[in-house]
Amino acid sequence: MSTTETLVRKAFLPFALADIDDTEVAEVTSVIRSGWLTSGSKTGRFEAEFAAFVGAGHAVAVNSCTAAMHLALEASGLRAGDEVIVPTYTFAATAEVVRYFGAKPVLVDVDSTSLCIDPVRVEAAVTPRTRAIIPVHLGGRCAEMDELRVIAERHDLCVIEDAAHAFPAKYKGRTVGTLSDFTCFSFYATKTLTTGEGGMICTENGLLADRCRVMCLHGISRDAWKRYTAEGTWYYEVIAPGFKYNLTDIASAMGLAQLHKANRMHERRVQIAGRYTAAFRALPELEPPPEAPADGQHAWHLYILRLNLDRLSINRARFIEELRRLNIGTSVHFIPLHLHPYYRKTYGYEPEDLPVAYREYQREISLPVYSKMTDDDVQDVIDAVTDVVARNRR
Ligand SMILES: Cc1ncc(COP(=O)(O)O)c(C=O)c1O
Numbered sequence: 001m002s003t004t005e006t007l008v009r010k011a012f013l014p015f016a017l018a019d020i021d022d023t024e025v026a027e028v029t030s031v032i033r034s035g036w037l038t039s040g041s042k043t044g045r046f047e048a049e050f051a052a053f054v055g056a057g058h059a060v061a062v063n064s065c066t067a068a069m070h071l072a073l074e075a076s077g078l079r080a081g082d083e084v085i086v087p088t089y090t091f092a093a094t095a096e097v098v099r100y101f102g103a104k105p106v107l108v109d110v111d112s113t114s115l116c117i118d119p120v121r122v123e124a125a126v127t128p129r130t131r132a133i134i135p136v137h138l139g140g141r142c143a144e145m146d147e148l149r150v151i152a153e154r155h156d157l158c159v160i161e162d163a164a165h166a167f168p169a170k171y172k173g174r175t176v177g178t179l180s181d182f183t184c185f186s187f188y189a190t191k192t193l194t195t196g197e198g199g200m201i202c203t204e205n206g207l208l209a210d211r212c213r214v215m216c217l218h219g220i221s222r223d224a225w226k227r228y229t230a231e232g233t234w235y236y237e238v239i240a241p242g243f244k245y246n247l248t249d250i251a252s253a254m255g256l257a258q259l260h261k262a263n264r265m266h267e268r269r270v271q272i273a274g275r276y277t278a279a280f281r282a283l284p285e286l287e288p289p290p291e292a293p294a295d296g297q298h299a300w301h302l303y304i305l306r307l308n309l310d311r312l313s314i315n316r317a318r319f320i321e322e323l324r325r326l327n328i329g330t331s332v333h334f335i336p337l338h339l340h341p342y343y344r345k346t347y348g349y350e351p352e353d354l355p356v357a358y359r360e361y362q363r364e365i366s367l368p369v370y371s372k373m374t375d376d377d378v379q380d381v382i383d384a385v386t387d388v389v390a391r392n393r394r
Contacts (some may be wrong), residue, residue, distance in 0.1 A: 003235070004326070004329035004387055005255075005361055007012055007100065007323070007380075007384055007387050008327055009264075009326065009328070009380050009384075011327065012096050012327045012328075012329060012330055012381060013188075013327060013328050013373075013381065014269070014329045015066070015330055015331045015366070015378055016189075016190035016329075016331075016339065016366050016370055017327035017370055017373075018189055018194045019042060019265055019371045019372045020254075021366055022260075023257045023260075024253075024254050024257040024258065025142065027253040027254060027256060027257045028250055028254055030253070030272075031249050031250050031253040032065070032187065032250065033204075034249075035222075036249055037239060037241065037248060037249060037250055038246065038248045038249060039061070039217075039246040039247060039248060039249060039252075039310075040249045041249070042249035042252040042253045042256065043061050043246070043247050043248070043249055043252040044342045045252070045256060046061055046247070046252035046256050047059045047060065047061050047200070047257070048251075049256060049259055050200055050202075050259060050310045051170070051202065051257070052173045053262065054167075054168070054177030054178060054183075054202060055175050055177065055178050056177045056178055056183070056202035056203070056204065057203065057204040057205070057206070057209075058202065058203050058204070058205070058206060058209035058362055059177075059200050059201070059202050059209075060200065060201045060203075060209055060212045060213050060216060060328060061113050061198070061200055061246070061247035061252070061255075062198070062199045062200065062201060062212075062216050062245040062246065062247055063197055063198055063199065063245050063246065064093075064186065064188070064197055064198065064199045065093060065162070065163075065164045065169075065184050065185060065186030065187075065188070066093040066096070066097060066199070066200040066243035066323075067199055067216070067243065068182075068185065068186075068200060068201045069094065069097040069134065069160060069162060069184045070097045070100055070113060070243070071201060071211075071215050071216055071243070071245065071247075072160045072181075072182035072184055072201055072208075072214040073097055073098065073100075073103075073132065073160065074101075074211070074215055075182070075208045075212050076132055076158040076160070076181065076182075077101075077217070078098070078101045078103050078131055078132065078133065079101065079103065079131075080101060080102030080103060080375065081102065081103065081104075081129065082101070082103040082104070082129055082131040082132075083101055083103065083104045083105075083106050083127060083129045083130045083131065083132060084098040084104070084105055084106065084130070084131060084132045084133070084206050084242075085106050085108055085117075085122055085125050085126070085130060085132070085133045085134070085157075086098065086105045086106065086107055086108065086133075086134050086136075086337070087107070087108055087109075087110050087116065087117035087134075087135065087136050087138075087357075088107040088108065088109060088110070088336040088337045088338045088357045089110045089115050089116075089117075089136070089138060089334055089336050089337075089357045089360070089361070090136045090138070090162065090334055090336070090337060091164070091301065091333075091334055092340075093162075093164075094134055094162050094337075095107070095337050095343070096327045098134075102348075103131075103379065104129075105337075106125050106127075106130070106245075107336075107338050107343065107347075107349065107354060108121045108125050109121050109324065109354040109355065109356045109357055110138075110354075110356055110357050110360070111144075111356070112356045112359075112360060113290055114141060114143070114290060115138045115139070115143075115304065115357075115360060116135065116136065116137065116138050116139065116141070116142070116143035116144065117133075117135050117136065117143055117148070118356075119144050119147035119148055122148060123151050123152055126151070126155050126157070129170060129331060130155060130157060131150055131157060131158060132157055132158040132159070132160055132161050133148055133151070133157055133158075133160070134159075134160045134161070134162050135148055135159070135162065135320050136161075136162040136164070136165070137161065137162070137163055137165055137166035137169060137176060137299075137365070138165065138304070138333070139165055139200065139289065139291065139295070139298075139299075139300070139301055139302035139303070140166050140167075140169050140192070140298050140299025140300050140301040140302065141290065141292050141296075141298045141299075141338070142166065142167045142169055142170075142171040142176065142292070142296055143161075143171070144279040145159075145161075145171050145172075145179050145180070146172070149179075149180070151283070152241050158181045158182070159180035159181050159182075160180065160181060160182040160183075160184060160186055161176065161179065161180050161182065161183040162176070162364075163176050163183045163184055163185050163186075163187035164184070164185065164191065164301075165186075165191075165192075165299060165301035165302060166185070166299050167185050167191070167192050167193050167262070167264075167299055167301075167390055168262060168266055168297065168299055169292075169296070169297050169298065169299040170296050170297035170345065171294075171296055172293075172295050172296065173232060173295045173296075176299075177202040178202070178204070181203065181208070182201055182202070182203050182208070183201070183202040183203070184199060184200070184201055184202075184378055185200040185201075185202070186198075186260075187198050187199060187200070187251070187255060191301060192262075192265065192266065192299055192300075192301050193255065193258045193259060193262055193265075193327075194216075194254070194255065194258060194267070195247070195251035195252065195255040195258070197251070198247050198251050198252075198253060198255060199247075206284075210350075211218055214239060214240065214242060215240060215242040215245075215318040216241060216242065216243060216245040216246050217242060217244070217245070217246050218238065218241075218243070218244060219238050219239055219240035219241055219242030219306075220236050220239075220242065221236060221238075221239050221261045225237075227277055232282055232323070234322070249385075252331055261365065264371070265371040266299065266300070266371075267374075268370060268371035269300035269301075269369050270297075270298075270300060270368065272300070272303070272370075272373055272378050273287075273289075273298070273300045273303050273369055275378050275382065276305070276367060276369075276378070276381070276382065277387065279287075279382045279385075280305065280389055281380075283307065283386070283389055284311055285300060285308050285311045285312050285340075285389045285391065285393065286306070286307065286385070287305070287306040287307075287308060287309065288305060289302075289303060289304045289305065289306075300369055302366050302369065302370075303366060303367045303368075303369040304364055304365075304366055305364070305365050305366070306363050306364055306365075307363045307364075307365065307384070308363070309362075309363050310329050310391065310394070311394050312389070312392050312394055313392050313393070313394045314388075314392045315326035315362075316332075316362060316363055316364070316365060318392075319388060320332075320365060321390075322388040322391075322392070323365075323384055323385070323388060326380075326384040326388075328367075328368070328380065328381055328384045328385075329367060329368060330365050330367055330368070331365075332344045332361070332364060332365065332366060332367045333364070334361070335361060336354060336357040336358060336361050338351070338353060338357070338358075338370045339358070340356050349355075361375055365389040366382060367381055367385070
């Protein structure tokens with residue numbers, strides 16, 4: 001019988017760790033050696049291969065998902081005073097990009113099972129000023145895109161998916177990246193495909209892609225690569241006050257190497273999530289996250305475990321602390337936006353205004369789920385969680 005002491009791991013298991021090997025190192029090194037460091041042929045190739053992977057018409061590489069969402073909103077024509085519907089259960093970026101325009105993020109509650117934006121509440125939040133919806137595929141499981149599309153069509157709204165967690169994911173057999181006006185991916189260090197920092201905008205609309213491309217590099221009509229190579233010229237025109245959001249070739253080289261092993265990394269996360277759920281399903285103190293429907297695909301960026309607090313004698317904070325003492329790193333996704341001081345002060349939100357998000361947030365823990373984890377790492381997490389439950393049953 002293992003005791004709590006024997007369960008303590010020798011080394012701390014981080015919550016997230018990038019799956020980097022010699023291929024990424026070699027690819028990045030070769031870009032550095034080439035002397036061409038910023039957006040160039042590698043970035044072009046990364047865009048083309050990423051678009052092919054998800055089946056999107058166009059892909060524009062940028063330096064974050066935040067930048068991707070900013071550019072998508074810009075291309076959609078958002079203006080000051082407009083409203084954009086955003087789930088409260090998300091990261092800061094999803095709503096802050098709306099504020100960049102002096103527009104208003106209208107925070108909406110989530111479905112209690114999926115923790116994704118609730119279409120019924122979206123419909124109720126639409127006003128004559130609403131211009132867009134930004135659904136978030138929380139943890140890598142898709143929001144109800146068909147229902148959201150019907151609402152968007154009825155009210156002539158743009159749909160911009162925050163797919164920061166959703167590579168590679170599928171909704172009703174269709175790949176995320178092909179479903180809406182814009183899909184914005186993140187390649188942040190903890191994400192399922194990483195370039196350290198980075199992002200991608202996918203769209204089927206060539207004109208909108210061109211607008212994002214221009215605005216991601218100062219509103220300049222020709223990109224730097226074309227300007228400085230033999231096929232380019234010195235001449236350029238600024239057609240709008242753009243931004244500096246381009247992705248470097250260094251980052252793109254890493255992205256290409258990651259893309260080439262994306263399926264393997266995904267399969268490993270599926271296995272880990274499956275082992276967790278098989279173990280935790282048996283414990284009434286725990287509620288494992290829902291799988292994707294049979295015709296969908298969960299990206300498993302996050303494994304969001306919920307605690308049935310009425311069956312436990314400790315709260316979520318203590319649960320996290322107990323796991324930390326066993327050398328297991330965890331996180332919480334997310335502190336709903338309407339609980340944060342900025343949104344409370346600016347829009348007067350109270351915690352109970354969006355009760356589902358408030359309730360679910362208080363009982364959620366995100367467990368490590370990344371392809372670098374060994375079978376022993378996975379077992380350590382299962383043993384640690386099981387031990388904390390066993391010692392703290394009510
Ligand atoms: C749901 C969600 N949206 C957007 C972002 C922002 O991504 P990035 O850091 O690439 O800007 C994150 C980052 O963690 C996120 O979790």
